Amino acid sequence: MQINAVDFFYAAMPVVTLDADGSQDALLVRVRSADGFEGWGECEASPLVSIAAFVTPRSHGVCQPVSASVIGETVESAADITRLSENMRRNSMDLLQAAHTWSGVEMALWDLLGKRLELPVWQLLGYQHNVSKTPYASLLFGATPEETYQRGREAVESGYSAVKFGWGGFGSGTLDADRAQLQAAREGIRSAQLMVDAGQIWGEDVEAAAARIPLLEEVTALWLEEPFSPYAYLAHAELARRSPQVALAGGEASHNPEMAKNLIRFGGIKYVQIDTGRVGGIGASKDIADFAAGEGVIYVNHSFTSHLALSASLHSFAGHESSVLCEFPAALSPLAKAVTVDPLLRDREGKVGAPNAAGLGVEVNLDGVSEYLREVEIRVDGSVLTAAPALLGRGE
Amino acid sequence: MQINAVDFFYAAMPVVTLDADGSQDALLVRVRSADGFEGWGECEASPLVSIAAFVTPRSHGVCQPVSASVIGETVESAADITRLSENMRRNSMDLLQAAHTWSGVEMALWDLLGKRLELPVWQLLGYQHNVSKTPYASLLFGATPEETYQRGREAVESGYSAVKFGWGGFGSGTLDADRAQLQAAREGIRSAQLMVDAGQIWGEDVEAAAARIPLLEEVTALWLEEPFSPYAYLAHAELARRSPQVALAGGEASHNPEMAKNLIRFGGIKYVQIDTGRVGGIGASKDIADFAAGEGVIYVNHSFTSHLALSASLHSFAGHESSVLCEFPAALSPLAKAVTVDPLLRDREGKVGAPNAAGLGVEVNLDGVSEYLREVEIRVDGSVLTAAPALLGRGE
Numbered sequence: 001m002q003i004n005a006v007d008f009f010y011a012a013m014p015v016v017t018l019d020a021d022g023s024q025d026a027l028l029v030r031v032r033s034a035d036g037f038e039g040w041g042e043c044e045a046s047p048l049v050s051i052a053a054f055v056t057p058r059s060h061g062v063c064q065p066v067s068a069s070v071i072g073e074t075v076e077s078a079a080d081i082t083r084l085s086e087n088m089r090r091n092s093m094d095l096l097q098a099a100h101t102w103s104g105v106e107m108a109l110w111d112l113l114g115k116r117l118e119l120p121v122w123q124l125l126g127y128q129h130n131v132s133k134t135p136y137a138s139l140l141f142g143a144t145p146e147e148t149y150q151r152g153r154e155a156v157e158s159g160y161s162a163v164k165f166g167w168g169g170f171g172s173g174t175l176d177a178d179r180a181q182l183q184a185a186r187e188g189i190r191s192a193q194l195m196v197d198a199g200q201i202w203g204e205d206v207e208a209a210a211a212r213i214p215l216l217e218e219v220t221a222l223w224l225e226e227p228f229s230p231y232a233y234l235a236h237a238e239l240a241r242r243s244p245q246v247a248l249a250g251g252e253a254s255h256n257p258e259m260a261k262n263l264i265r266f267g268g269i270k271y272v273q274i275d276t277g278r279v280g281g282i283g284a285s286k287d288i289a290d291f292a293a294g295e296g297v298i299y300v301n302h303s304f305t306s307h308l309a310l311s312a313s314l315h316s317f318a319g320h321e322s323s324v325l326c327e328f329p330a331a332l333s334p335l336a337k338a339v340t341v342d343p344l345l346r347d348r349e350g351k352v353g354a355p356n357a358a359g360l361g362v363e364v365n366l367d368g369v370s371e372y373l374r375e376v377e378i379r380v381d382g383s384v385l386t387a388a389p390a391l392l393g394r395g396e
Numbered sequence: 397m398q399i400n401a402v403d404f405f406y407a408a409m410p411v412v413t414l415d416a417d418g419s420q421d422a423l424l425v426r427v428r429s430a431d432g433f434e435g436w437g438e439c440e441a442s443p444l445v446s447i448a449a450f451v452t453p454r455s456h457g458v459c460q461p462v463s464a465s466v467i468g469e470t471v472e473s474a475a476d477i478t479r480l481s482e483n484m485r486r487n488s489m490d491l492l493q494a495a496h497t498w499s500g501v502e503m504a505l506w507d508l509l510g511k512r513l514e515l516p517v518w519q520l521l522g523y524q525h526n527v528s529k530t531p532y533a534s535l536l537f538g539a540t541p542e543e544t545y546q547r548g549r550e551a552v553e554s555g556y557s558a559v560k561f562g563w564g565g566f567g568s569g570t571l572d573a574d575r576a577q578l579q580a581a582r583e584g585i586r587s588a589q590l591m592v593d594a595g596q597i598w599g600e601d602v603e604a605a606a607a608r609i610p611l612l613e614e615v616t617a618l619w620l621e622e623p624f625s626p627y628a629y630l631a632h633a634e635l636a637r638r639s640p641q642v643a644l645a646g647g648e649a650s651h652n653p654e655m656a657k658n659l660i661r662f663g664g665i666k667y668v669q670i671d672t673g674r675v676g677g678i679g680a681s682k683d684i685a686d687f688a689a690g691e692g693v694i695y696v697n698h699s700f701t702s703h704l705a706l707s708a709s710l711h712s713f714a715g716h717e718s719s720v721l722c723e724f725p726a727a728l729s730p731l732a733k734a735v736t737v738d739p740l741l742r743d744r745e746g747k748v749g750a751p752n753a754a755g756l757g758v759e760v761n762l763d764g765v766s767e768y769l770r771e772v773e774i775r776v777d778g779s780v781l782t783a784a785p786a787l788l789g790r791g792e
Contacts, residue, residue, distance in 0.1 A: 010776075018457040022490075025455050045459050045490040048776065052448035053493070057770075059421050061414040062595070063441050093596065094418070094441040096651055096674075097449070097493035199458070200489065231654030234661075255492055258627030265630075266662060278492075374453075377775040380406075380444065 001033035001116060003073050006105060008054065010047040011372035013335050020140060020167040020199060022304040023329060023336035026372075027051070028364065029104035033075075037116050040364045041107025042309040042339070043100050044277030050104070051376055053097040055385035063094035066101045070109075078124050081109050082283055089256070089280075099255040099280050106281025107312040107360070114359030120315070121361075122354050125286050127319025132353035134162060135328030135346060136195060138304060141168030145184035152188025155330060159350055162325060163189045166197025166225065171212065179215045186219040195249070197225040204232040209239050216246045223249040223271050230259065236267030247271060252302035254279050257287045264297050273327070275302040276313045285316035289323070299323045306332070306339035311362045314344075314354035326352055338368035397429035397512060399469050402501060404450065406443040407768035409731050416536060416563040416595060418700040419725060419732035422768075423447070424760065425500035429471075433512050436760045437503025438705040438735070439496050440673030446500070447772055449493040451781035459490040462497045466505075474520050477505050478679055485652070485676075495651040495676050502677025503708040503756070510755030516711070517757075518750050521682050523715025528749035530558060531724030531742060532591065534700060537564030541580035548584025551726060555746055558721060559585045562593025562621065567608065575611045582615040591645070593621040600628040605635050612642045619645040619667050626655065632663030643667060648698035650675050653683045660693050669723070671698040672709045681712035685719070695719045702728070702735035707758045710740075710750035722748055734764035 012025035027047035032038045043050045058064040069088035075081060085106060092098035110121045122130050137155040142148040148165060155163045165185045170178055186194060196216060202208040209227040216224055224246050228235045230253040240248050249271035254260040256279065260272055272292045276285045289299040299320060301313035310329070317323050329336070337343070341363040346352055355361025378385050408421035423443035428434045439446045454460040465484035471477060481502060488494035506517045518526050533551040538544040544561060551559045561581045566574055582590060592612060598604040605623040612620055620642050624631045626649040636644050645667035650656040652675065656668055668688045672681045685695040695716060697709035706725070713719050725732070733739070737759040742748055751757025774781050 012453065016454055016456065018454075018460075020457050022456050022459070025453075045492070046449070046452055046455050048452040048774070049445060049448045049491060049493050052445045052774075053442070056442055056444040057408065057421075058412055058414075059442050060412065060418050061416050063418070064414075093649075095445060096441070096496050097445050100492050229652075229654060231652060231658060233658060253489075256625075256627060258625060262627060262629060262658070262662075266658075375775070375777050377773075378444070378448075379771070379773040379775075381771050 001035055001037060001075050001112070003031060003070055003075060004034045005032040006054070006067065006070060008051050009369065010051065010374045010376055011335055011369045012374055013333050013372065021333065023333040026305055026335060026339060027104060028308070028339065029108045031105060031108035031112050033112060037112050039108040039110065039112025039115060039359060040308060041104040041111065041312065042277055042306060043104030044275050044305060044309065045100055048376060049097050050101040052378060053095055053101040055378060057380060059094065062090060064091040066092055066098050066105065070105055075109055075113055081106065081113065084109070085280060085283055100278055103277045103279060103281045106283065107276065110282050111359035118358045120354065120356050121282060121359060122315045122318035125282070125315065130318045130354055130356060131321050132347060132351035133326035134324055134350065135326050135352045136160065136162035136164050136193065137330035138164050138327050139331060141165050141170050141181050143168065145180045148181055149184040149188040152185050156189050156192050159346065160192060160330070161350060162193035162195070164195035164197055164327070167199045171198045171201035175211060175215065178212055182215050182219045194219055194221050195223050195225065196221050198227045200226050200229055202227050204228055204235045206235050206238045210242050213243045213246055221246050223247045225249040225273065226252065230254065230263065233262065233266035236263065236269060240268030249273055256280055257284050260288045261291050264292060264295055269297065271298050271300050273300045273302040276316050277305065277309050282312055282316045285313070289317040289320055293320055293322060300325055301327050303327045304329045306336045307344045308339050308360065308362050308364060310344055311355060311360045314352065315360065318354040328352060335369065335372045338365060338372065341365045397431055397433060397471050397508070399427060399466055399471060400430045401428040402450070402463065402466060404447050405765065406447065406770045406772055407731055407765045408770055409729050409768065417729065419729040422701055422731060422735060423500060424704070424735065425504045427501060427504035427508050429508060433508050435504040435506065435508025435511060435755060436704060437500040437507065437708065438673055438702060439500030440671050440701060440705065441496055444772060445493050446497040448774060449491055449497040451774060453776060455490065458486065460487040462488055462494050462501065466501055471505055471509055477502065477509065480505070481676060481679055496674055499673045499675060499677045502679065503672065506678050507755035514754045516750065516752050517678060517755060518711045518714035521678070521711065526714045526750055526752060527717050528743060528747035529710070529722035530720055530746065531722050531748045532556065532558035532560050532589065533726035534560050534723050535727060537561050537566050537577055539564065541576045544577055545580040545584035548581050552585050552588050555742065556588060556726070557746060558589035558591070560591035560593055560723070563595045567594045567597035571607060571611065574608055578611050578615045590615055590617050591619050591621065592617050594623045596622050596625055598623050600624055600631045602631050602634050606638050609639045609642055617642050619643045621645040621669065622648065626650065626659065629658065629662035632659065632665060636664030645669055652676055653680050656684045657687050660688060660691055665693065667694050667696050669696045669698040672712050673701065673705050678708055678712045681709070685713040685716055689716055689718060696721055697723050699723045700725050702732045703740050704735050704756065704758050704760060706740055707751055707756045710748065711756065714750040724748060731765065731768045734761060734768065737761045
């Protein structure tokens, strides 16, 4: 199949707040082949900038737009997608945003190939089994402990056996305030598994993080996520040494496989969390999942957007039995819910797996997101950059 | 001073080729204060994408446009610039391109502050001395060894005592082809110091790189630059172990200080090369220079664009006496030459130093680049994103 069109759809809630809720906007990518197949993907973070990275004029030989590595190329097999990813990394070496743009394009290529070959992506990736995961509800701390308690209680009452809380003011105020939030979370979710996400709040400050470890032990937290900058390997390693019970988790900021592998090698994390919409797509995610398994580190998806992105994440590590958990965004914006015709559902055992239908196995609902679409027009010297014709709206 | 305007000027050569010549386009940044001062900076790589990162609508609390961290802020001291940089890294955590955009803005803030306080930036940074450096001519390998020889000969005849060659086909063909290029370079530059830049050509392939070490020893190369991906620490460390004579250099891809420090810590490089226009600006560069000095690693600037960017680079490590070399782009495009009224010149000893005039000490020649300016217009839902009014051309 020759790839002859890549179209972007930027959707956003009418009001985008300063909350850490990543589902307030979305960048959907549709890839079409000359013989009439189409695939869909989703880029995480800053839609306008990711679109610009696709259409920008080139700066030099290794600072080319992402479009240069996909339009007109041929995809017949998984190896072709890997080849295009490698070309993109070389051609767009100096274009920092390229990895985020490519992530959505690459997902769409897998979806396209799966539909063409009538196989689910997890099989295209070479996995022998599709192992369902226990979803954990991913929630933000409430403004008050009471609100946190309430959110936790609702999560377990709707059937979750694992819940993660994060962000809010956690880690930036007093230890007492953090303890109150953690205790409220524990009480709200009762005996469910509890994880805590610090959102890089301590930078590289090991002491600030270490002061919270006893509080996390009190509530038997499974992991502490992103205590530091994703490059602060020594801080991670030192905290890991000082936290024998509460494991460290991280990796969502990785924009290539090596970043995640280095956090494992040098940072001592025990759970590596990958956002398929940032890291370079499904192939990059699987590369990390395979590496992590070899290191005895557990791969978990990072997903806080639509179920299109969630499906891509689940395919990426579907075959790894040691990965028993998956992040499940439990409080999506109306926009993120509208992206797919049907959501991924928990099965009778309460687990979630990658769909077994062809491609990513989810149907995008373009009508559903139409009310959220934002028209983007980028002109240089008066010319509309039309490498992605759908920039101007619905793309038809 | 309150910062009340940040304007971008995107300039490009009429034809941008696939050569590795980073001077084919430029993104200049002008920052103005409410009390009438102005400062200038330059972002490296992909002007359109970096502009988009300044004006994009926010995605959520830690994916805000770069503009959110500077417009309306107050700058009275060096500490204020550091504070704004820290705010930007938090506010734009999930906006990958933000570091490149910020680099130019941050440079301009130092220039502005220096002009206001009537001090050169190197003094604002706390350096006691401004130590001039021996410039090395930074050249691309020719298409043939003869062409490489000629370029090298011209460089030494025009007074350079150190020359770096890179890119072209180096490293991707046969060993004999590489040897011929290296021998031609050595013959062309006679007894001058020789450095070689591989431009990440070997990915993570240690054997491919190691096969070239004897060839580099034959021509007594000082360093081998960027043999691998900037995240391939283990490959760097292994090659460093196998190359006792030819040092490894790298770091230009760093988009934050931690990336560069990790390449030093874990990769075994002996020269760390920082592009002030990518890494987050002058403050980030100095942070790395100070760290490198403590580790016995030599800091060198990476500069392949205008003398505005070169000046910012030189201020960043002006006070470090162990850094005796500086990269000096010796074959700039007409556009890059046009950016400043006067170029930085070698002194009577053949050295180059940071200017001692106020701020960055170079004057931007907006008239000179006017013929190269590209008009950029970015609209979302029909509204022009005018946070940077000069996007529409000359900015007046």
